[in-house]
Amino acid sequence: AQKITQTQPGMFVQEKEAVTLDCTYDTSDPSYGLFWYKQPSSGEMIFLIYQGSYDQQNATEGRYSLNFQKARKSANLVISASQLGDSAMYFCAMRAFNSGYSTLTFGKGTMLLVSP
Amino acid sequence: DGGITQSPKYLFRKEGQNVTLSCEQNLNHDAMYWYRQDPGQGLRLIYYSQIVNDFQKGDIAEGYSVSREKKESFPLTVTSAQKNPTAFYLCASSLGLSRGQNTEAFFGQGTRLTVV
Numbered sequence: 631a632q633k634i635t636q637t638q639p640g641m642f643v644q645e646k647e648a649v650t651l652d653c654t655y656d657t658s659d660p661s662y663g664l665f666w667y668k669q670p671s672s673g674e675m676i677f678l679i680y681q682g683s684y685d686q687q688n689a690t691e692g693r694y695s696l697n698f699q700k701a702r703k704s705a706n707l708v709i710s711a712s713q714l715g716d717s718a719m720y721f722c723a724m725r726a727f728n729s730g731y732s733t734l735t736f737g738k739g740t741m742l743l744v745s746p
Numbered sequence: 747d748g749g750i751t752q753s754p755k756y757l758f759r760k761e762g763q764n765v766t767l768s769c770e771q772n773l774n775h776d777a778m779y780w781y782r783q784d785p786g787q788g789l790r791l792i793y794y795s796q797i798v799n800d801f802q803k804g805d806i807a808e809g810y811s812v813s814r815e816k817k818e819s820f821p822l823t824v825t826s827a828q829k830n831p832t833a834f835y836l837c838a839s840s841l842g843l844s845r846g847q848n849t850e851a852f853f854g855q856g857t858r859l860t861v862v
Contacts, residue, residue, distance in 0.1 A: 634788075665850055673834060675789075675853035721788060725849070733779065733804070734838075734851055736788040 632657045634722050634737035641742050643712045650697070651707040651740045653722030661727040664705040665734065666696065669719040678720075681705055712744045748773050752837050752854035759824070759831070759861050767822045767857045769837035776842040778820035779851065782806060783834040792835075795820055796842065824859065832861045 633656040643649040655664065666678040681689045681696045689696040697706040705724075709716055722737045750771045759765045771778065777796050781789040791804030795814040809828025814820055820839075824831045835858075838851040 636788075639786075663849075667853075673836075673856040673858075675836065675838070675851075677850045677852070680850055723789075733791055733794050734789075736781075736790075738786070738788040 632659075632662075632724055632726050632735040634724055634735055636722055636737035636740050638740045639738075641740055643742065643744055645714060645744055645746050646711050648708060648710045649712055649742065651709070651720050651722075651742065653705045653707065653737060655703050655705060655722070655724050657724065657726050659726035659728045663725050663727065664696070664698070665723045665725070666694070666705075666707045667721045667723060667736075668716075669721060669739070671718070675721070679707070709742075714744050714746065717742060717744045750837060750839055750852055750854035752835075752857050754857060755855065757857055757859045759859065761861055762826045764823055764825050765859065767824070767835055767837075767859070769820045769822065769854060770818055771820075771839040771852075772818060773839055773852060774817070775839035775852070776817070777840045777849075778814070779838045779840075780804075780810070780812065780820070780822045781836045781838065783836060783856075789836060792822065831859055834858050 635654045662683045664681045668676045679691045679694045681698045688698050693710045695708045719739045721739045723734045753768045779794040780792040783789050790806050792810050793812040795801035811823045836856045837854045840849045840851040
């Protein structure tokens with residue numbers, strides 16, 4: 631079974647500052663993928679970034695980067711130069727690839743509020 | 747435009763009634779999923795399907811039923827057996843769950859179901 635833990639219920643950051651959202655995971659599968667999604671107040675889930683367990687480099691997508699520390703089983707999301715539009719819920723998720731019918735397992739999320 | 751369409755956006759149901767939530771995708775994805783989201787919680791998997799005419803129970807399938815007669819469609823029925831059906835329901839789809847694929851899920855805009 632897979633498990634995702636997000637320990638920060640809420641985070642505050644000022645506009646233009648960087649912020650790190652924590653995510654730890656647990657799986658016995660050596661092959662897996664880690665995903666981050668953003669959920670604005672409207673409710674849709676927006677895919678942000680992906681990291682594979684065998685990827686040598688940390689993933690980056692624009693202002694988003696993933697601080698992947700495999701030995702610690704952590705996959706923290708770093709948002710650089712925060713913008714007001716970044717205020718949303720953020721979910722970490724994982725999929726284990728060798729588990730047959732594998733699906734996405736989500737954490738409980740972190741609410742990020744960006745202030746002017 | 748390609749995407750996932752959920753309807754309706756808001757749904758009210760009387761206790762004891764069954765109700766069906768619609769989910770249609772034109773992304774040509776093999777896999778489809780239904781998730782439930784409660785306030786302050788992450789997404790929990792209800793049912794998923796990898797191919798037409800096949801589906802599997804997720805973590806909280808009791809009180810729900812699905813069908814997958816067409817690749818594009820994966821409707822969810824919330825039955826009167828579901829004890830606490832008021833929640834936000836999200837449908838998603840992705841490429842097939844074969845090993846090693848960066849198969850992020852694409853989500854619909856959700857249906858907010860309220861039992862009155």
